[in-house]
Amino acid sequence: MVRMSHFFVFEGIDGSGKTTLSKKIVEMLPVPPNINKVWHREPTDGIYGKQIRNFLSGRIELTTKEQMDLFIKDRSESVRNVIIPNLEKHNIIIQDRYIYSTAAYQGNSTLSAEEILEINYREGFPIPNQVFFLDITPEEAAERRALRGGKSEFFDEDQKQNLIYQNYMKILPENTIFLDATQSIEDLVTAVLESIVLT
Template sequence: MSRGLFITLEGGDGSGKTTQAELLRDWLDGLGREVVRTREPGGTEVGVEVREIVLHHRGDISPRAEALLYAADRAHHVATLVRPALERGAVVLQDRYIDSSVAYQGAGRVLDSREVRALSEWATEDLAPDLTVLLDLDPETARGRLDASRTRYDRLEAEASEFHRRVREAYLAIAAAEPERVVVVDAAQPAEQIAAELRARIEPLL
């Protein structure tokens, strides 16, 4: 059996990753493909516990500790869920992966992005996505979406606008450096228009 397809969705909070993952899953289901939809952190039982710590812990977490927690979750997630799914030929649709750590812990927390990436590459034994979708949206618009849908912000959503500006700039820099892997989509477009664009990009990979 051929290896499956590993697709990651990236972008700032409020950019529409969940909506697009759902639309892609429905489309792929209709094509008869096995789809594993997951997220980081939180895609495994261990990940659920890590997610509670990194997103909802009431006290401070040092930036390096935060980066290590994400990498630890990623190591377990890839070993126990993502690789087995790819080996049996499934399409893995994943909300956030290594690029998120580079953007949020590297640029957002002002750590060395190269070190952050190297840590996750070691944790995942260099598993790279076949395609990464970057849903790009300016932070002000994203915050408006979150305000309309949230009663409570997690630790990262609650960061100041300058943090989210650095995150966006880091994402765009990643996309510019790896255009063959990363496709940048204007997340301000209607959801169905974005979905059609993604289907056209993914279909030749199936």
């Protein structure tokens, strides 16, 4: 496992605001003119990522093993085609979800979050320099999802979101930066920009 100095990951339960925040950071983060900033997300829009999204939206059903197989295949492509090439060019990657999401969301009584994280470690996927966790209660996040509308997804049930949150608390790295997701986007952007370390 190699820790990359230009690789920043944003995590959080559904409705925490991590996608909005991560995109805003790409816009606002000051970098030298020879450095590119790349916003990336997982699951990706590739063939495996699309299957995962079909599962999340309820179009197809998958066993826990099938979910894991798709996540590993999608991440392998993501690392090979996007993450590593950009990091080798010293570009900055701001990523929406990564190995910690997989562990938190797929972790259950059959396969624990810790075991899933270990599976990802064994694959040799690069470790981000910093992880930002948008901290919000499952109840508050549910209210946000209801306000924004759209179809419900596989993990939207309160019981599942509570388990996901608990899983996150077990597997996030010790140096994770916790952000109060109820703050304004302006305050969150300021907090992240003050915390990001570029080496």
